[in-house]
Amino acid sequence: MYFDSIEALWSMGGHGPYVWLSYGVSLLIMAWSLLSPLKEYRKQLKNIEINAKNELKQSI
Secondary structure, eight states: OOOSSHHHHHHGGGTHHHHHHHHHHHHHHHHHHHHHHHHHHHHHHHHHHHHHHHHHHHHO
């Protein structure tokens, strides 16, 4: 292992806060990039369903 202890891994010679912050921000951006389109997809499906029901009501 490259580090002698968990504390050394956490601090990374004084650069730990920057490293872990960049990992955290990267993970948040990747999660948002995955979840945002799924949310929009569900929203569009709901709009399609509502429009289909409205068209069915108008045709009757």
